[in-house]
Structure formats: structure tokens, C-alpha cells
Amino acid sequence: PMGKEAKLAIGGFLHLQGEWGDAPDARFPVGDRFLVRRARLGVKGSFVEGFDFALTSDFGSNSLGTVSGYRAQITDAYVAWSRFPAATVTVGQFKTPFGYEQLMSGTKHIVIERALVNDQLTLRRQIGAMLSGSVGGPRLTYAAGLFNGNGSNNSANDNDQFTYVGRVAGTWIQTDAGRVSTGINAFTGRDSGSFSGHRRGLGVDLQASYRRLELQAEYLNTCFDRAIGRDYTAEGWSLLGSCVIIPKLLQGVLRYEVYDVDRDLAGDTTELWTVGFNYLIKGDDLKLSFNYLLGDLPGPRAEEGRLISRLQVVF
Amino acid sequence: PMGKEAKLAIGGFLHLQGEWGDAPDARFPVGDRFLVRRARLGVKGSFVEGFDFALTSDFGSNSLGTVSGYRAQITDAYVAWSRFPAATVTVGQFKTPFGYEQLMSGTKHIVIERALVNDQLTLRRQIGAMLSGSVGGPRLTYAAGLFNGNGSNNSANDNDQFTYVGRVAGTWIQTDAGRVSTGINAFTGRDSGSFSGHRRGLGVDLQASYRRLELQAEYLNTCFDRAIGRDYTAEGWSLLGSCVIIPKLLQGVLRYEVYDVDRDLAGDTTELWTVGFNYLIKGDDLKLSFNYLLGDLPGPRAEEGRLISRLQVVF
Amino acid sequence: PMGKEAKLAIGGFLHLQGEWGDAPDARFPVGDRFLVRRARLGVKGSFVEGFDFALTSDFGSNSLGTVSGYRAQITDAYVAWSRFPAATVTVGQFKTPFGYEQLMSGTKHIVIERALVNDQLTLRRQIGAMLSGSVGGPRLTYAAGLFNGNGSNNSANDNDQFTYVGRVAGTWIQTDAGRVSTGINAFTGRDSGSFSGHRRGLGVDLQASYRRLELQAEYLNTCFDRAIGRDYTAEGWSLLGSCVIIPKLLQGVLRYEVYDVDRDLAGDTTELWTVGFNYLIKGDDLKLSFNYLLGDLPGPRAEEGRLISRLQVVF
Numbered sequence: 006p007m008g009k010e011a012k013l014a015i016g017g018f019l020h021l022q023g024e025w026g027d028a029p030d031a032r033f034p035v036g037d038r039f040l041v042r043r044a045r046l047g048v049k050g051s052f053v054e055g056f057d058f059a060l061t062s063d064f065g066s067n068s069l070g071t072v073s074g075y076r077a078q079i080t081d082a083y084v085a086w087s088r089f090p091a092a093t094v095t096v097g098q099f100k101t102p103f104g105y106e107q108l109m110s111g112t113k114h115i116v117i118e119r120a121l122v123n124d125q126l127t128l129r130r131q132i133g134a135m136l137s138g139s140v141g142g143p144r145l146t147y148a149a150g151l152f153n154g155n156g157s158n159n160s161a162n163d164n165d166q167f168t169y170v171g172r173v174a175g176t177w178i179q180t181d182a183g184r185v186s187t188g189i190n191a192f193t194g195r196d197s198g199s200f201s202g203h204r205r206g207l208g209v210d211l212q213a214s215y216r217r218l219e220l221q222a223e224y225l226n227t228c229f230d231r232a233i234g235r236d237y238t239a240e241g242w243s244l245l246g247s248c249v250i251i252p253k254l255l256q257g258v259l260r261y262e263v264y265d266v267d268r269d270l271a272g273d274t275t276e277l278w279t280v281g282f283n284y285l286i287k288g289d290d291l292k293l294s295f296n297y298l299l300g301d302l303p304g305p306r307a308e309e310g311r312l313i314s315r316l317q318v319v320f
Numbered sequence: 321p322m323g324k325e326a327k328l329a330i331g332g333f334l335h336l337q338g339e340w341g342d343a344p345d346a347r348f349p350v351g352d353r354f355l356v357r358r359a360r361l362g363v364k365g366s367f368v369e370g371f372d373f374a375l376t377s378d379f380g381s382n383s384l385g386t387v388s389g390y391r392a393q394i395t396d397a398y399v400a401w402s403r404f405p406a407a408t409v410t411v412g413q414f415k416t417p418f419g420y421e422q423l424m425s426g427t428k429h430i431v432i433e434r435a436l437v438n439d440q441l442t443l444r445r446q447i448g449a450m451l452s453g454s455v456g457g458p459r460l461t462y463a464a465g466l467f468n469g470n471g472s473n474n475s476a477n478d479n480d481q482f483t484y485v486g487r488v489a490g491t492w493i494q495t496d497a498g499r500v501s502t503g504i505n506a507f508t509g510r511d512s513g514s515f516s517g518h519r520r521g522l523g524v525d526l527q528a529s530y531r532r533l534e535l536q537a538e539y540l541n542t543c544f545d546r547a548i549g550r551d552y553t554a555e556g557w558s559l560l561g562s563c564v565i566i567p568k569l570l571q572g573v574l575r576y577e578v579y580d581v582d583r584d585l586a587g588d589t590t591e592l593w594t595v596g597f598n599y600l601i602k603g604d605d606l607k608l609s610f611n612y613l614l615g616d617l618p619g620p621r622a623e624e625g626r627l628i629s630r631l632q633v634v635f
Numbered sequence: 636p637m638g639k640e641a642k643l644a645i646g647g648f649l650h651l652q653g654e655w656g657d658a659p660d661a662r663f664p665v666g667d668r669f670l671v672r673r674a675r676l677g678v679k680g681s682f683v684e685g686f687d688f689a690l691t692s693d694f695g696s697n698s699l700g701t702v703s704g705y706r707a708q709i710t711d712a713y714v715a716w717s718r719f720p721a722a723t724v725t726v727g728q729f730k731t732p733f734g735y736e737q738l739m740s741g742t743k744h745i746v747i748e749r750a751l752v753n754d755q756l757t758l759r760r761q762i763g764a765m766l767s768g769s770v771g772g773p774r775l776t777y778a779a780g781l782f783n784g785n786g787s788n789n790s791a792n793d794n795d796q797f798t799y800v801g802r803v804a805g806t807w808i809q810t811d812a813g814r815v816s817t818g819i820n821a822f823t824g825r826d827s828g829s830f831s832g833h834r835r836g837l838g839v840d841l842q843a844s845y846r847r848l849e850l851q852a853e854y855l856n857t858c859f860d861r862a863i864g865r866d867y868t869a870e871g872w873s874l875l876g877s878c879v880i881i882p883k884l885l886q887g888v889l890r891y892e893v894y895d896v897d898r899d900l901a902g903d904t905t906e907l908w909t910v911g912f913n914y915l916i917k918g919d920d921l922k923l924s925f926n927y928l929l930g931d932l933p934g935p936r937a938e939e940g941r942l943i944s945r946l947q948v949v950f
Contacts, residue, residue, distance in 0.1 A: 011605065011635040015330060015645060015678070019688060021714060021727040023764065037797070039762040039783055040790035041728050044690055044712045046678065048330070048361065050635050052606055058334060058633050060359055062379055062392060064692055064709045071791035077392035077692060077707035079379045082359045084336060084633050096631055097336040098356050132354040134338065153354055160355035161386035167352070290641065291682055316726055318688050318714050320641040320680050326920065326950040330645060363645070363676065365950050367921055373649060373948050375674055377694055377707060392707035394694045397674045399651060399948050411946055412651040413671050447669040449653065468669055475670035476701035482667070 017046035017061065018112050018319040027309035029300025030121050030264075030275050032069040041065035042315065043111060045080060055088030059099075069118065078158050080130065091138040095150075098157055101128040102135065102148035102172035103190045105210035105223050106243075112289055115219070115247050115258050116279055117296045117315050122241025122264040126206060126225040128170065128192060130157040145175045154194040161198075168194025168204075183215035202231040217249040237267040256283045258296070266303075276301040281313075292317040332361035332376065333427050333634040342624035344615025345436050345579075345590050347384040356380035357630065358426060360395060370403030374414075384433060393473050395445065406453040410465075413472055416443040417450065417463035417487035418505045420525035420538050421558075427604055430534070430562050430573050431594055432611045432630050437556025437579040441521060441540040443485065443507060445472040460490045469509040476513075483509025483519075498530035517546040532564040552582040571598045573611070581618075591616040596628075607632040647676035647691070648742050648949040657939035659930025660751050660894075660905050662699040671695035672945065673741060675710060685718030689729075699748060708788050710760065721768040725780075728787055731758040732765065732778035732802035733820045735840035735853050736873075742919055745849070745877050745888050746909055747926045747945045752871025752894040756836060756855040758800065758822060760787040775805045784824040791828075798824025798834075813845035832861040847879040867897040886913045888926070896933075906931040911943075922947040 020042035028035045047061025059081045066072045067080075083097030100108055104127035106119050118124075135150030154168030155161055172190035179185075192206045210223040226240040241264035248257050260279040267273055281296030294315045301308050335357035343350045362376025374396045381387045382395075398412030415423055419442035421434050433439075448467030454460065469483030470476055489503035507521045525538040541555040556579035563572050575594040582588055596611030609632070614625045650672035658665045677691025689711045696702045697710075713727030730738055734757035736749050748754075765780030784798030785791055804818035822836045840853040856870035871894035878887050890909040897903055911926030924947070929940045 011633075013330065013635055015643070017678070017690065019690060019712060019714060019727065021712070023726070034791065036792055036795035038790065038792035039726075039764065041709065041712045041762060041788075042790075044709055046690055048332070048635070052602060052633075054602055054606065056601075056606055056633065058635065060332065060334060060361055060379065064690065064707065065712065066790040068790075071789075073785075073789040073791060075709055075788035075790075077379065079356065079359055079390055082334060082336070082356045082380065084334060084631055096338070096354075097334065132356060134354065155388075158356075158390035159386075159388040160353065160357075160381040160383075160390075161349065161388060162351055162353035165351035286686075287682060287684055291684065291686055316714055318641075318682075318686065320643055320678070320688065326948075328645070328950055363647070363950070367917060367948075369917055369921065371916075371921055371948065373950065375647065375649060375676055375694065392694065394671065394674055394705055397649060397651070397671045397695065399649060399946055411653070411669075412649065447671060449669065470703075473671075473705035474701075474703040475668065475672075475696040475698075475705075476664065476703060477666055477668035480666035 011050045011052050011058075013048055013050040015046075015048050016320055017044070018317065019044055020065070020111070021316045021318075022117075023314045024311060026311035028302075029298040029309050029311050030277055030302060032118075032121065032124065033311060034071045041075065042069075043067060044075075047081070056084060056086055058084045069124075080157075089138070091140060093137050095135045095137065096133075098130055098132045099135070101131050101133075101152060101168075101170045101192070102137065102150060103127050103170050103192050103206060104208055104225060105174075105188050105190075105212070105221070108172075112317060112319050115256060115283060116245060116260055116281065117294050117313050118298075120223065120241070120243035120245075120260070120262045120264075121275060121277060122225050122243060122262060123223065125264065126208075126227045126239060126241070128152070128154075128168065128206075131155075131168070132157065132159070133167070145173070147171070147173045152194075154196050155198050163196055163198035166195045168192060168196070184213065186212045197232070200229065200231075201233065202229060202236075204229055217252075219247045221245040237269060239264075239266050240268055241265060250282070253288070254285055256285070258282065273303045275303060289317070290319040326365045326367050326373075328363055328365040330361075330363050331635055332359070333632065334359055335380070335426070336631045336633075337432075338629045339626060341626035343617075344613040344624050344626050345592055345617060347433075347436065347439060348626060349386050356390065357384075358382060359390075362396070371399060371401055373399045384439075395472075404453070406455060408452050410450045410452065411448075413445055413447045414450070416446050416448075416467060416483075416485045416507070417452065417465060418442050418485050418507050418521060419523055419540060420489075420503050420527070420536070423487075427632060427634050430571060430598060431560060431575055431596065432609050432628050433613075435538065435556070435558035435560075435575070435577045435579075436590060436592060437540050437558060437577060438538065440579065441523075441542045441554060441556070443467070443469075443483065443521075446470075446483070446485075447472065447474070448482065460488070462486070462488045467509075469511050470513050478511055478513035481510045483507060483511070498528065501527045512547070515544065515546075516548065517544060517551075519544055532567075534562045536560040552584060554579075554581050555583055556580060565597070568603070569600055571600070573597065588618045590618060604632070605634040641680045641682055641688075643678055643680040645676075645678050646950055647674070648947065649674055650695070650741065651946045651948075652747075653944045654941060656941035658932075659928040659939050659941050660907055660932060662748075662751065662754065663941060664701045671705065672699075673697060674705075677711070686714060686716055688714045699754075710787075719768070721770060723767050725765045725767065726763075728760055728762045729765070731761050731763075731782060731798075731800045731822070732767070732780060733757050733800050733822050733836060734838055734855060735804075735818050735842070735851070738802075742947060742949050745886060745913060746875060746890055746911065747924050747943050748928075750853065750871070750873035750875075750890070750892045750894075751905060751907060752855050752873060752892060753853065755894065756838075756857045756869060756871070758782070758784075758798065758836075761785075761798070762787065762789070763797070775803070777801070777803045782824075784826050785828050793826055793828035796825045798822060798826070814843065816842045827862070830859065830861075831863065832859060832866075834859055847882075849877045851875040867899060869894075869896050870898055871895060880912070883918070884915055886915070888912065903933045905933060919947070920949040 044065035107127040131152035133152030137148035149171040151167040153162040170192040174188035208225040224242040243262035359380035422442040446467035450465030452463035464486040466482040468477040485507040487505035493500040521542040523540040558577035560575040674695035737757040761782035763782030767778035779801040781797040783792040800822040802820035808815040836857040838855040854872040873892035875890040
């Protein structure tokens with residue numbers, strides 16, 4: 006470290022992917038390919054004064070689409086003042102508190118790709134400020150923040166108005182055998198950039214585990230009050246179950262999800278099945294995953310399948 | 321380190337910024353926003369043979385304007401052979417020796433943003449070679465270099481001609497109570513890129529400190545002999561005073577500056593006041609700054625104000 | 636490291652270059668310039684389970700042409716499972732096993748730039764998967780892989796077909812006084828991107844050393860069966876000799892090379908001489924090289940010369 010009293014750790018992870026088949030939903034291109042899905046590298050550190058910071062970046066595709074000319078871009082760049090666990094202040098670029106699956110690190114996912122609805126209707130990383138904390142032990146957590154609303158790696162706020170985002174989550178049962186948690190989150194924001202108008206999002210999620218079984222459910226919905234054009238509401242949900250087949254070694258997963266681009270229109274809904282397994286060579290640090298996706302896309306296209314393999318290395 | 325006998329240190333800093341108000345000068349957009357002003361990360365090292373090197377990059381906005389799609393770009397990439405302090409040779413990309421405030425690290429500034437004239441009329445980082453050193457103890461320093469003249473992160477030299485830059489600075493008084501230093505710098509270069517013609521720059525600067533007070537003054541001027549179109553001269557100056565209010569904790573600053581885009585035209589001058597303070601949570605390593613800028617821009621616009629807050633973390 | 640049991644090393648190298656003169660071949664711009672030819676930084680590591688990984692990136696020009704707006708891009712991003720030396724599996728982005736000089740690290744070259752034919756007819760880094768190993772001790776090595784065929788830092792495979800690449804190399808004589816090695820490599824691939832059609836490449840190479848002398852020879856050839864337009868074959872060869880003048884300090888090099896863009900057309904061949912020396916300040920870790928290139932380009936242009944100087948720092 007060049008500063009005097011900061012602790013500094015360097016690290017990152019690689020997501021190397023091979024894919025075969027068609028496009029089960031609109032995020033994927035058609036055809037076989039290899040890609041560097043994510044290549045993260047960065048530093049995290051802390052000061053004894055209660056300040057933590059992170060500067061991490063992605064050098065890979067950082068997208069499911071076809072990205073050419075990968076270039077390094079910040080994922081996280083924030084400073085958090087966490088002296089009081091009940092009221093941590095975070096400023097910079099980081100994940101907005103909206104969407105359970107979005108908030109979970111990509112290295113902890115048990116399905117290779119996030120649900121379509123989660124990818125489409127969350128705000129991902131934004132630049133802004135947030136107050137968060139845990140109340141009554143670690144049982145209840147909250148987060149509330151304001152952000153430019155114009156995405157990550159962008160120093161513009163298109164219209165002088167911020168996007169407000171909040172989330173409350175609680176763990177209701179926690180025993181040796183299992184755990185039940187729920188979350189609710191919402192956002193509201195006015196923008197005049199790639200989307201022009203007023204967006205309001207709402208989401209609820211549930212996670213439960215019992216011995217070798219795990220269940221995750223999430224519903225998300227966003228109303229787009231457009232400045233020009235008809236208003237519409239997009240919504241979707243996903244239901245994910247997993248089962249440890251061999252402890253610390255093999256895990257099976259199954260997910261069903263639905264995403265409706267416009268609730269008032271027929272024929273624009275994607276239904277998607279995912280079945281797969283994770284082979285934990287060394288926990289999450291060295292993990293090989295295979296997922297088969299079968300999607301029923303809108304339009305005349307028949308069901309389309311895709312086999313995705315991912316090697317994850319966390320270092 | 322992958323090489324055998326180099327010492328290597330990793331580090332960087334974050335400048336996280338929140339801004340509210342209008343555009344006090346042409347560098348700023350109008351409106352409230354958050355931005356990752358700078359996100360620097362890199363390595364510095366040395367060989368026992370007297371060679372030092374640096375490779376640092378910025379992952380943030382690296383600009384006051386509205387930058388979308390931040391991408392990592394080199395700030396410094398140089399090797400210096402510093403065996404003889406009176407004659408150090410530096411090659412690569414680094415700051416050109418022109419402009420006192422420009423040469424000072426962004427983490428050491430006592431005002432959040434550099435003076436407008438310094439931003440507009442200095443050459444910033446360039447790719448080239450430089451001879452520099454200190455003569456007669458650390459009292460007198462000099463630097464002279466030649467550079468492509470086409471900016472940083474650019475392997476083109478548009479017209480086969482180099483830009484020559486030089487600076488001499490001296491400290492005339494240095495006691496326990498205070499210090500008086502001055503500098504003079506100049507450059508000359510012919511380019512045929514974004515500017516086509518012959519540019520000549522000149523600058524003088526003075527720094528003085530006495531107990532809790534500090535004063536910085538700088539004047540810069542550049543003659544643009546354009547290949548096509550009328551020649552013109554831009555000039556400006558800034559005067560900055562600061563006062564330590566609580567030692568090692570709180571510092572107040574006040575700056576006045578003038579920038580005239582074309583000396584021969586009326587109505588193209590910006591006048592700018594800055595008032596603010598720095599709260600040193602942990603010296604320069606963890607610093608929170610607030611500046612209020614009030615600018616009288618050219619044209620019919622009235623005075624415009626902007627509140628800028630910055631959190632600086634050096635690691 | 637943020638993962639638990641990975642060993643991690645950070646490092647890289649700088650290639651800072653000054654050039655004077657004309658363009659001896661089509662890769663170079665005309666005119667004097669400074670450039671950051673390469674600025675590599677990255678991490679390499681391993682797990683005790685026999686997995687190695689690398690994530691390295693280039694922040695510099697990474698090209699001989701005129702690149703403006705340098706941005707950080709991945710060079711290597713791979714994971715290799717090397718538990719069995721006879722069958723190592725590598726996935727991610729890395730160098731394709733085609734072209735001896737291409738496969739040699741840029742820090743180990745004894746001539747500043749690769750031969751023109753090697754730059755033009757190899758596939759460089761690609762995203763894919765490879766099986767490689769050494770058979771019968773380190774005497775015989777092989778590598779065979781499949782890749783998107785659409786270059787590095789690109790998650791598209793333009794046409795659902797992979798490019799297949801293979802190489803076999805052997806060392807036939809290895810004594811205290813010298814060494815003789817040969818290699819043969821080939822590839823075949825169908826693409827519909829910037830090149831549309833079927834490409835087939837072939838190459839043979841020979842390396843020999845005897846006391847202070849070293850010899851490298853390489854021939855490469857690629858047939859372009861274009862989807863639209865006439866098919867053609869490009870080919871070329873290079874012959875490089877070097878001599879240690881002062882052991883561990885000074886080395887002289889001489890290279891002659893020929894590159895024919897289309898074997899069936901006259902007047903499209905470049906002939907190129909390179910003469911130079913390497914001054915090893917600290918082995919390859921701190922090396923200063925000067926090369927003079929004299930090229931006879933196609934067309935009416937006379938022979939053109941260029942002096943290239945490079946400072947290499949490996950850290």
C-alpha cells in the first residue's frame with residue numbers, strides 16, 4: 006500500500022465459459038462459443054478508523070451478449086464507514102439494494118446465470134450513496150440509497166434527479182437444520198436517458214433451506230411511465246430448488262422462471278427451465294458447473310436449448 | 321513480482337464525489353450528480369541498480385465532464401534512472417514539467433479541483449523522455465523533456481515533431497516558520513492533430529507558507545499560432561490561500577481565479593471563486609472536502625454556483 | 636488473495652519505445668515517436684489441487700500501429716489443470732499453439748519486434764480450450780486446441796464453428812555446448828467475420844544454439860479460401876542469428892525476412908533486414924535494445940529505414 010495505515014488485500018475471480026446450442030432467452034446469442042464471462046481483479050482494504058474500501062474491476066465480457074473489445078471497467082469503487090453496524094454509510098459505485106439474486110455475489114450463485122427477470126428488472130450497480138445496517142442482531146437488515154440512476158461507470162446524471170432504492174430483509178427461522186428468510190425491496194426514479202420517464206420497481210423474495218435442500222423464490226415488477234409512448238409494466242418470477250447430492254462435492258439444481266415484458270400484451274412472455282449441477286473441486290473457490298437451459302421464447306420460435314459450462318476460480 | 325530483484329508496492333486512491341448545483345465554469349455539467357472522479361490503482365517499484373518504475377492507471381471518470389463507459393487507462397507508465405540525483409533520466413508516460421498545480425499529485429491538493437487555467441493550458445501527461453534533477457541541495461530543481469505532444473495513451477506523433485517542455489523551480493526561504501518557493505516553466509511544440517499549428521506556453525508560480533497560512537499563485541499563458549485561422553493567446557491566473565483552523569484536522573481554503581480564452585476578444589473571460597474546507601480524518605489518506613464554487617462565465621449567463629463534496633481514500 | 640488457498644503473485648512488464656525514421660514495413664507509421672508499446676500487469680497463481688491460473692492485461696498500445704485511447708485489455712485469462720504433465724487442460728484466453736516466435740514471451744525476444752510474417756499469419760491469443768503436454772521427458776511437446784477463431788477479448792463466435800490448432804515440437808540435441816529443436820504447427824478454421832471463408836495455416840520452425848551463437852528460422856503459410864473473391868495464399872519466412880558479444884551484458888542480432896501477401900501476385904513482397912544489439916543491464920529484467928530496420932516494401936517506395944529503441948523492465 007502507498008497510503009500509510011490501510012490494510013490491503015488483492016484478489017478476484019475468473020468465470021470461463023463454454024456454451025453449445027441455441028438461445029433459450031433473449032440474453033444469449035445463437036450458437037456454440039467460448040467466452041471469458043467475468044475476469045475480476047481488485048483490491049479491498051480497511052482503515053482502523055472504521056472505513057472500508059474496495060476498487061474492483063472486470064476485464065471480461067461482463068455480459069451474456071456478444072461483447073467484442075473487452076475492456077477493464079470498474080465493478081465496485083466505494084468507501085464504507087461501518088463504525089456503527091446499525092448505520093453504515095457507503096458512497097461510490099456499488100450494487101443497489103434491489104433484487105435478492107442481484108445482491109448475491111456471482112461466485113455464490115448455485116445456477117450459472119441469474120434469472121432473466123432479475124437481470125432485466127434490477128438496477129445493478131449505480132453511483133450514489135447508501136445508508137444500511139442490521140437491527141436487532143443480524144436478524145433484520147435494511148438499506149436505503151440514492152443514485153444517479155444512469156447505470157455504472159457513468160458520471161452523468163441525465164436529469165438532475167436521483168433514483169431512490171430501499172430494501173428490508175429478515176431471517177425468521179435459523180436452526181441447525183434450516184433457515185427461512187424473506188426480503189422486500191422497491192425503487193423509484195425519473196430519468197431522461199436511454200429510458201425517459203418514471204420507473205417504479207417492486208420485489209419480494211423468499212429463501213429457505215432444510216438439511217440438504219434449498220429453495221429460492223423471487224418476484225420482481227417494474228412500472229414504466231414513459232415520457233413518450235404507452236406506459237407498461239414488466240414482471241416475472243423465478244423458483245429455484247437445489248439439493249446437495251454429495252456433501253461438499255456435488256449439488257443438483259432446478260429452476261423455473263417466467264418473464265413477461267409487458268403485462269398488458271399477450272405473446273411476449275419467456276418461460277425458462279434450468280437443470281444442472283455444481284461440482285465443487287474446492288468449495289466455491291474452484292467449481293465446475295453445467296447447466297442445461299430450455300426456453301420457450303415469445304413469438305413463433307419453438308423451445309430452444311443451450312448447454313452452459315463454467316469453470317470458476319476465486320483467488 | 322514476476323521479475324527477480326525488483327521491489328514492488330501496490331496502491332492507489334479513490335476520489336468519490338457528490339455535486340449539487342449549476343456549472344460555475346465550462347468544465348462542469350449542469351445539475352446534481354454522483355461520480356467516481358478518480359479510481360487509481362497501480363504498482364511502483366525499484367531495482368537496486370538505481371532504476372525506478374511505475375505503472376498506474378485510472379478506472380474512473382478521470383475528468384470533470386460527463387464520461388460514460390469509464391475504462392481503465394494508464395496514468396503513469398515510466399522508468400526513471402535516478403542514480404545521479406542531479407541528472408535523472410525518465411522515459412515513458414508521465415506528467416510534463418509545466419504548471420505547478422498540474423505537477424502536484426491530485427491527493428495533495430487543498431482545493432478539490434485544479435484551477436481552470438491550469439486544467440486548460442497545461443500539457444498534463446505525455447509520452448516522451450525527460451532529464452531532471454536537483455542542483456545545490458534540494459534548493460533548485462530543473463526538468464527538461466521532449467514529448468510526442470499528442471496527449472496521453474496515444475502512440476501517434478501526428479507530425480514527426482516533438483514538443484519541448486522545461487521547468488526550473490527554487491526554494492528561497494525555508495525555516496521552521498515558513499517557506500518561499502517559485503517556479504518558471506515553458507513549452508513549445510508544433511502539432512497537426514486536434515490543434516494544428518505552433519503552440520508556445522509560459523508560466524510562473526509562487527508558493528509561500530507562514531505558520532498556519534499558505535499561499536499559492538500561478539500565471540499561465542499559451543500562444544496558439546494556428547496553421548489555419550487567426551492566432552490567439554489564452555491566459556489566466558489563480559490565487560489560493562489556506563489556513564489551518566485545527567491542526568491536523570481542519571483546514572479552510574479560498575481561491576480566486578481568472579481565465580481568458582482569447583486575450584484579444586472581450587466577453588470570453590471566466591472569473592471563479594472557491595471557498596471550502598478539508599476535514600482530515602487521517603491526514604491526506606482519508607480526507608473529506610467541501611468546496612463551494614461561484615463562477616461568472618462568459619456570455620449572458622449570471623453567476624452560477626456549485627457545491628462539491630469529495631471523499632479521498634489513499635491506500 | 637480473497638480465495639482461501641490460492642498462491643498469488645503480482646507482476647508485469649513495461650516496453651517503453653522511442654522510434655526514428657520511416658516505415659520499413661506496413662506495420663509501422665512514418666515518423667519519429669515515443670510509445671508505451673506494452674504495459675502489462677496481472678496476477679498468476681495456483682491451487683495445491685494442480686490448478687494454475689493467470690489474469691494479465693495490457694494497458695499500453697499493444698500494437699505497432701498508431702493506437703489512441705489505450706485501454707486495459709486482457710492478454711491471458713486462463714485456468715490450466717496440470718496435474719498430469721502429459722495431458723494439461725487449459726481453458727480461457729491464451730496464446731494459440733501456432734508460430735514459434737508468437738509463442739515466445741515478448742520479454743524473451745532478442746529482436747525488438749516479431750517478424751512481419753509471424754505477426755501477420757499467426758492467430759495470437761484466442762478464447763478456447765487446449766490439451767497439451769510433454770511426452771518422453773521434456774524432449775517432445777504437443778498442443779492441440781479449439782478456439783472461437785474470432786480473436787481475443789471477443790465473446791462472439793461468428794459462425795458456430797471452431798478453429799482447430801495444433802503444434803508438435805521436439806528437442807533433438809541438448810548438450811552443454813548447444814541445442815537443436817524443431818517445431819511444426821497447423822490450423823484450420825471457418826469464419827464469417829472480418830475474414831469470411833476457410834483459412835488453413837501451416838508452419839515449420841528450427842532453433843539451434845552453439846556456444847555464443849543462436850539461430851532461429853521459421854516459415855509460415857496460410858491459404859485463404861474466401862467465401863467471396865479469389866482465394867489466395869500468403870507466406871513468408873525469417874532467419875535470425877544472434878551472438879553473445881560480452882556474456883550477460885551485450886548481444887548482437889541480425890535478421891532477414893520475406894513476406895509475400897499473395898503468392899500468385901508479383902510486386903507484393905516485403906523484404907526486411909534488422910540489425911541491432913541488446914544491452915542486458917540486469918538480464919531480461921532490465922534490458923535496453925536498439926534495432927535498425929531496413930525494409931524494401933512493395934510498390935514504388937524505395938528502401939525505408941527505422942531506428943527503434945526499447946527499454947524493457949520486468950517486475
